[in-house]
Amino acid sequence: MALLEVSQLDVRFALRQGEVKAIRDVSFTLERGERLGIVGESGAGKSVAAFSLLNLISKPGFIAGGSVRFEGQTLNTMSERGLRKIRGNRISMIFQDPMMTLNPVLSIGEQMVECLKAHRRISSRDARAIALDKLRQVQIPSPEKRLDQYPHELSGGMRQRIIIAIALLLDPDIIIADEPTTALDVTIQAEIMALLLDLCEQHNVGLILITHDLGVVSQVTQRMLVMYAGRVIEQGPTREIINDPQHPYTQGLINALPQMATPGEKLNQIRGSMPSLSNLPSGCAFHPRCDFIRRTDGQVRPACIEQVPGFVQAGNCQAACHMVAELQEDRRLKEESQ
Known part of the structure; x- marks a missing residue:
């Protein structure tokens, strides 16, 4: 049994004009110590998927179907009291903006000690010692100060x-990192991602990394999901998807990387934009682009x-695309005729 199992997850938002399907039929697993990347454009549903794992969807959003199971426990039907024992303790989350995560009127030590005391019976002195040790682990200079x-x-x-240190305070089994380097410059981004990767490997912590940066995903994760308009459209080993993407959307994302363009020419881009979740195209949501x-x-x-594509196996990867299905069928017919 996998450490985390997400099955046919369906998240909706009840608005005046009707229900909006933010996440549709999302399924994946995460093994202990495994690193999984979730990529896609803004509006693809990456962050909503991450928040729904810990049932952190605020109203008018709600989980309409499917299940999220952690070590056999179904999180989306668990009581709030039960979830408090898992959030921040067994599963930690790193949010996009550290200034929004940290309390501006409390010192770093007070926040870390408070977090430890919320989940463990521990003295303030021992909690402070653990906090100091975690700051050293994330290579904070002068941690006592x-x-x-x-x-x-x-x-x-x-x-x-410090946010990473807080996420590691209670030795979690999984860390969910929602675009953890968005507000940082490039050199600091590289340092933070290298640190996060090293800590996850040292402590055998599972990592779910939500990002739009395929370069980061290729260096950090072992498997990846590509999301479009609230649905997973390709999944499999990261290296295989990066080297041989099957879905046209994944191909477009990779071709849009700056290093894929000819020097002096315009950058490649996917024409059009992500459709509104309240007005999705029929059939394959990507077909207009x-x-x-x-x-x-x-x-x-x-x-x-006309038809929403199902997943087609392509090597060790799966792609939800009618074109891939046609190519697979043509290949099968050729092999049979030989």
């Missing part, structure tokens, strides 16, 4: 290291417009 400082006295990179909607004979694939 930092414990008595306030968030506004620290740099962005330092604050993010897809360059492969037409077959080699020039005719539009009717299935792309």
Whole structure:
């Protein structure tokens, strides 16, 4: 049994104009110590998926179907009291903006001690010693001094290291990192990601990394999910997807990387933009932007417009695409005819 099992997760928002399906039929697993990346454009549903794992969806959002199971326990139907024993304790979360996460009127030490006392019966002295040890682990200079400082006295990179230290305080089994380096410059981003990777490997902690940066995903994760319009459209080993993407959307994301463009030419881009979740296209949600909607004979694939694609196995990867299904079928027929 996997450490975390997400099955057919469905998250909706009840708005005046009707229900909006933010997450549709999302399924994946995470093994102990495994590193999983979730990528996609803004609005793809990455953060909503992450928040729903700990049932942190605020109203009018709600989990409409599916299940999230952690060590056999179903989190989405668990009581609030039961969830408090898991949130921050067994499963920790690193949010995008450390200034929004840290309390500006409490010192770093007070916040870390408070976190430990919320989950363990421990003295303030012992809690402070653990907090100091975690600050050393994340390579904070002069950790004794930092414990008595306030968030506004620290740099962005330092604050993010403290958030990672807080996430590690109770030795969790899983860390969910929601774009943990968004507000940092490139050199600090690299340092933070290297630190997070090293700590996860040292402590055998599972990592779910939500990001739009394929470069980071390729260096840090072992498996990845590609999301589009609230649905997983490709999943599999990270290296295989990066080297040989099957879905046209994944291909577009990789081709849009700066290093894929010819020097002096415009950067490649996927035409159009992410559709509104309240008005999704019929069939494959990506078809209005897809360059492969037409077959080699020039005719539009009717299935792309009419049917939501199911997953097709391609090597060790799965892709939800009618074109991939056609190619697989053509390959099968050729093999049978030989």
